[in-house]
Amino acid sequence: NLERSLNDTINNYNQDPFVRDFQVLSTSMNNFTLAGMPAYTLEATYTDIELGPQHLLVVEAIVDNKGYAIQYSAPPETYQRYFPIAERMIESFEITQQLQQQQEEEQQPQQNQEDSFSAIPGLF
Numbered sequence: 001n002l003e004r005s006l007n008d009t010i011n012n013y014n015q016d017p018f019v020r021d022f023q024v025l026s027t028s029m030n031n032f033t034l035a036g037m038p039a040y041t042l043e044a045t046y047t048d049i050e051l052g053p054q055h056l057l058v059v060e061a062i063v064d065n066k067g068y069a070i071q072y073s074a075p076p077e078t079y080q081r082y083f084p085i086a087e088r089m090i091e092s093f094e095i096t097q098q099l100q101q102q103q104e105e106e107q108q109p110q111q112n113q114e115d116s117f118s119a120i121p122g123l124f
Helices: 002-015 076-092 099-107
Strands: 019-034 037-048 052-063 066-074
Touching: 002 019, 002 037, 002 052, 019 052, 052 076, 066 076
Parallel strands: none
Antiparallel strands: 019 037, 037 052, 052 066
């Protein structure tokens, strides 16, 4: 459920030992989509103990009882500058079936754990 997931996200930030002064600026339910599915949005500010002040956007959808979230955070002075890029990335997000990848993995011989490659072309 999106509302419970949103509350969990807020609680996680409030309890994170690396986060100070977490302040929710806005939340929205079902006014936004992620991969074509209803999503919540959370916009907040906080201070990361290593990075300093941050502005945060979280967008999360639940598909087949799995949460898919994209988080964009940046220092307040650069957040708006890169927001259009983050927004385009969020809008382009797709959830694809893993069936083809699973079939390919089943056909491959067992790999030694020391081998480090991905079954997905282009990933290392």
